[in-house]
Amino acid sequence: MTTDLILPHGGKLINKYVEKNNEDLMTFEVSSDLRNDAENIATGVFSPLEGFMNQDDLVSVLKEGRLRNGIPWTIPIILDVEKKIATQMQDLGDIVLCSGGAKFGIMHVEDIYGYNKDEIAAAVYGTTDVNHPAVNRLFKMKEFLVGGELGGFRMKEKDEIQKFRMYPSQTRSEIKKRGWKTVVGFQTRNVPHVAHEMLQKAALNIYDGLFVNPLIGKKKIGDFTDTLIIDTYESLIMNYFPKNRVLFSTIHTLMRYAGPREAIHHAIMRKNFGCTHFIVGRDHAGVGNYYPPFAAQEIFNEYPDLDIKPVFFPSFYYCKKCMSFANEKTCPHGIESKEELSGTMIRKMVNSGQIPEKHLMRREISDLIIKSEKPFVVD
Numbered sequence: 001m002t003t004d005l006i007l008p009h010g011g012k013l014i015n016k017y018v019e020k021n022n023e024d025l026m027t028f029e030v031s032s033d034l035r036n037d038a039e040n041i042a043t044g045v046f047s048p049l050e051g052f053m054n055q056d057d058l059v060s061v062l063k064e065g066r067l068r069n070g071i072p073w074t075i076p077i078i079l080d081v082e083k084k085i086a087t088q089m090q091d092l093g094d095i096v097l098c099s100g101g102a103k104f105g106i107m108h109v110e111d112i113y114g115y116n117k118d119e120i121a122a123a124v125y126g127t128t129d130v131n132h133p134a135v136n137r138l139f140k141m142k143e144f145l146v147g148g149e150l151g152g153f154r155m156k157e158k159d160e161i162q163k164f165r166m167y168p169s170q171t172r173s174e175i176k177k178r179g180w181k182t183v184v185g186f187q188t189r190n191v192p193h194v195a196h197e198m199l200q201k202a203a204l205n206i207y208d209g210l211f212v213n214p215l216i217g218k219k220k221i222g223d224f225t226d227t228l229i230i231d232t233y234e235s236l237i238m239n240y241f242p243k244n245r246v247l248f249s250t251i252h253t254l255m256r257y258a259g260p261r262e263a264i265h266h267a268i269m270r271k272n273f274g275c276t277h278f279i280v281g282r283d284h285a286g287v288g289n290y291y292p293p294f295a296a297q298e299i300f301n302e303y304p305d306l307d308i309k310p311v312f313f314p315s316f317y318y319c320k321k322c323m324s325f326a327n328e329k330t331c332p333h334g335i336e337s338k339e340e341l342s343g344t345m346i347r348k349m350v351n352s353g354q355i356p357e358k359h360l361m362r363r364e365i366s367d368l369i370i371k372s373e374k375p376f377v378v379d
Contacts, residue, residue, distance in 0.1 A: 006275070018153050027098050037079075038107075041077070046077060051149035054111035055145070083142075089146060106153070111147035125261075183208065183274060184210055191224050191368075192362075217254045222376055223347075259284070278309070282297075
């Protein structure tokens with residue numbers, strides 16, 4: 001059976017791998033987070049980007065939520081450097097990128113420019129409050145940005161954190177092999193509870209395949225650790241999902257907590273992986289009270305040309321009278337019968353020593369949390 005997959009964002013899946021590197025070039029050390037961004041550019045996760053953003057694209061993204069060519073894009077993908085390094089780079093052309101001393105890619109320096117951190121914070125996060133974790137991180141960045149095309153030549157060695165990592169070319173090949181015409185993506189930064197499971201299975205009643213894609217990367221203090229998220233989802237899928245209907249892969253990038261703008265970014269990445277649909281929850285990618293609860297859903301009205309379709313399910317909760325999980329479309333009972341579930345609620349329960357009851361969380365999942373020595377990010 002031939003399956004025509006959704007086109008990658010921008011129409012072409014980017015592949016920026018080069019045969020070899022030039023050892024004589026200047027070497028520039030970047031963080032592991034920036035290496036993840038570079039690898040996501042090189043493997044097509046961030047298609048149609050071919051490098052870190054130059055000034056024209058950044059300005060367009062901030063003002064219009066689109067690249068300068070009009071393609072939807074909402075999150076700056078930028079490389080920051082201090083003034084001394086920026087001066088050294090001005091006449092170099094090409095540089096080698098490395099992280100932890102390991103060389104992994106070549107960048108052609110096209111643009112070096114200053115930027116206004118307050119403008120980026122206000123446009124992307126809707127606030128300049130340093131208590132917002134991503135704004136806090138932004139204000140600690142160096143004073144110049146470097147834009148230019150990338151070429152990668154060495155990926156990270158796969159370890160326990162990366163054992164389920166797949167690239168868009170691989171997921172697209174698997175989707176085609178399985179003959180799925182519709183694939184719904186599910187983004188998460190939490191361990192799964194039963195309300196998540198019910199939502200995912202509701203989606204499986206509608207679409208051919210479910211793409212479960214936890215975000216692995218830097219998160220705020222108090223979020224669940226990457227290792228625990230991977231282990232709990234592996235257990236859930238192994239025990240409670242039909243294997244031929246689910247594709248499980250991790251995505252390695254920063255959690256930016258940008259609310260509505262990040263919801264669009266998350267959808268674009270899953271489109272590149274081959275998803276036709278994407279589940280957008282209440283307060284998707286939110287933090288604190290920085291965004292209205294449905295802003296992440298409403299922003300999709302501004303992007304009719306996105307191609308990947310957002311899916312808005314009503315929130316699932318446990319109804320004590322129905323004695324099952326339900327939502328406002330299926331349950332007539334009042335708030336006194338509802339047990340709401342959220343990642344925040346689960347984190348609070350675990351922090352206070354409570355074990356979620358088995359109708360709220362599968363015992364296999366809560367057991368993994370209890371046994372974990374470090375269930376939460378601490379720094």
